Amino acid sequence: MKNSLNTDDTLENSGLTEEEQLLFSNARPRAYEPYPIKAVEDFANWARANSLWILAFGTGCGAIELRPLMTARFDANRFGVAGRPTPRQSSVFIIGGYASVKTLKRIIRSYEQMQGPKFVICLGICPINGGMYFDSYNTINQFDQYIPVDLYATGCMPRPEALVASIMALQKKIKAGECDGANRYVENFDWYKANQKKVIKNWDMPDYNW
Amino acid sequence: MIFDSMNEWLSKAGYFSLTLLIVTIYGLFVGALIERIIAKVQGRIGIPYSQPFINILKNFFKRTAISHGIMFYLGPVFRIAGGIGTLAFIPVIYGNEMFSNFSTAGDLFLVIYFMFFGQLGMALGAGESGHPYSAIGIARGLSQMTAYEVPFALAVISIVIQYDTLSLTEIVAAQQGGWQNWTVITNWVATLAAMLALLGMTGYSPFDIFLAPQEIPIGPPTEFHSAYLSLLQTNRALFGATKLILFMNLFFGGATGWGELMIKTFLIYMVAIIVGVAFPRFRVDQAIRFFFKIPTLIGVMSIIYAQMLLTA
Numbered sequence: 001m002k003n004s005l006n007t008d009d010t011l012e013n014s015g016l017t018e019e020e021q022l023l024f025s026n027a028r029p030r031a032y033e034p035y036p037i038k039a040v041e042d043f044a045n046w047a048r049a050n051s052l053w054i055l056a057f058g059t060g061c062g063a064i065e066l067r068p069l070m071t072a073r074f075d076a077n078r079f080g081v082a083g084r085p086t087p088r089q090s091s092v093f094i095i096g097g098y099a100s101v102k103t104l105k106r107i108i109r110s111y112e113q114m115q116g117p118k119f120v121i122c123l124g125i126c127p128i129n130g131g132m133y134f135d136s137y138n139t140i141n142q143f144d145q146y147i148p149v150d151l152y153a154t155g156c157m158p159r160p161e162a163l164v165a166s167i168m169a170l171q172k173k174i175k176a177g178e179c180d181g182a183n184r185y186v187e188n189f190d191w192y193k194a195n196q197k198k199v200i201k202n203w204d205m206p207d208y209n210w
Numbered sequence: 211m212i213f214d215s216m217n218e219w220l221s222k223a224g225y226f227s228l229t230l231l232i233v234t235i236y237g238l239f240v241g242a243l244i245e246r247i248i249a250k251v252q253g254r255i256g257i258p259y260s261q262p263f264i265n266i267l268k269n270f271f272k273r274t275a276i277s278h279g280i281m282f283y284l285g286p287v288f289r290i291a292g293g294i295g296t297l298a299f300i301p302v303i304y305g306n307e308m309f310s311n312f313s314t315a316g317d318l319f320l321v322i323y324f325m326f327f328g329q330l331g332m333a334l335g336a337g338e339s340g341h342p343y344s345a346i347g348i349a350r351g352l353s354q355m356t357a358y359e360v361p362f363a364l365a366v367i368s369i370v371i372q373y374d375t376l377s378l379t380e381i382v383a384a385q386q387g388g389w390q391n392w393t394v395i396t397n398w399v400a401t402l403a404a405m406l407a408l409l410g411m412t413g414y415s416p417f418d419i420f421l422a423p424q425e426i427p428i429g430p431p432t433e434f435h436s437a438y439l440s441l442l443q444t445n446r447a448l449f450g451a452t453k454l455i456l457f458m459n460l461f462f463g464g465a466t467g468w469g470e471l472m473i474k475t476f477l478i479y480m481v482a483i484i485v486g487v488a489f490p491r492f493r494v495d496q497a498i499r500f501f502f503k504i505p506t507l508i509g510v511m512s513i514i515y516a517q518m519l520l521t522a
Contacts, residue, residue, distance in 0.1 A: 047268040051264045078255050078257070088434070089269075089435050091272075117272075
């Protein structure tokens with residue numbers, strides 16, 4: 001599970017120019033094991049589940065379903081859900097429907113800047129199999145090849161009720177300690193990177209956005 | 211020497227830690243209560259009362275944290291040092307040896323200095339994060355702070371003239387004996403100027419442009435995450451409650467018990483909240499112009515008023 005951090009185990013950052021390479025970190029991400037004492041880990045998971053900060057990044061048409069969550073009708077604040085405009089502080093990434101290749105690049109940047117443990121909910125049918133965009137030249141068909149996904153809320157589009165239900169399902173999963181997407185991403189880092197670079201032709205960012 | 215023996219200092223420090231704990235928990239609780247009140251205004255239920263505590267725990271239990279340099283580490287530390295320092299020199303409960311903190315060792319000017327200190331430390335820390343939105347947030351925050359400090363400082367000078375002392379304990383002592391002795395009655399001009407400055411200090415609408423939750427991702431703390439953020443959140447509650455306690459001591463006769471303290475500070479906070487839910491946001495230039503016009507004028511008038519009171 002641990003990723004040994006020896007000196008030659010660094011990322012190439014080949015997408016960057018030599019000048020830019022000096023500006024970015026080339027360290028590999030590291031997997032983190034849960035706390036050795038189970039009660040502490042359970043307590044931490046309880047806190048994580050009851051304070052879900054959603055990254056305010058609408059990646060597709062489904063982001064329109066995120067807005068009503070905060071209104072009087074659905075009021076997701078009751079479940080400890082809040083919007084966060086910065087990836088550094090948020091812990092849940094809701095992929096709002098289809099992801100175009102151009103957006104995927106930004107999704108990866110934002111996802112990698114989030115601090116672990118981080119959770120991903122995919123909204124709608126598009127991230128599962130492409131949905132109505134299945135034969136489009138610039139839409140990702142199977143989203144979990146690029147970023148680990150914890151939960152899918154299917155439909156086109158799922159209503160805010162479905163989103164609230166999926167948030168509560170995510171809370172259950174987190175409390176059970178089953179959401180380790182950040183670790184999965186690190187363990188299969190090379191596979192995810194290869195998939196990402198296969199579709200993103202103009203890769204001009206570091207291999208891991210610290 | 212201020213303290214006669216090591217033992218006295220130690221017991222003071224112990225009592226202060228207790229005060230710190232109570233004030234922080236009270237600040238977090240009242241923060242959740244205010245959130246719920248705002249939610250009710252908007253027709254929602256709002257967060258559970260435990261939400262601020264859970265948020266802090268969650269951020270503390272984050273598995274990863276990256277750094278942008280030494281000053282980035284020190285930013286939140288300076289911020290909370292400012293919060294703790296401010297509280298340390300304020301007598302929280304009047305006439306109670308346990309909760310009068312180190313108020314004998316410092317005076318009003320030291321408290322005001324500490325209020326500045328945290329903001330400046332935060333500005334340095336957030337500056338090192340290198341995020342452009344942090345820089346924008348700091349520029350806005352510091353310029354707004356400069357603006358609201360003017361009426362506040364004028365109001366404080368007015369009070370100092372009125373009571374002829376810099377000691378917070380003596381200012382509270384002078385206001386004892388009934389509500390007709392409170393500064394809000396005896397020097398209502400200064401209170402008005404300071405309450406207008408409080409609107410800027412608390413950072414609710416119309417003066418929340420420096421945090422601007424949507425436009426510039428929450429301003430100065432944009433890059434702060436994990437344990438840094440939980441430190442900042444703790445400080446936000448502590449510092450918020452401390453400012454209210456300072457206002458209560460200066461203008462509303464202090465408190466002789468925790469119950470009185472909580473009622474008074476909550477009501478002072480509600481002034482900022484009522485204005486906040488009713489008014490839209492000012493741009494930063496509008497906010498600065500506002501503070502430099504009416505509140506500053508009221509502040510100047512309060513000094514004249516206090517001077518006339520003295521000579522009368």
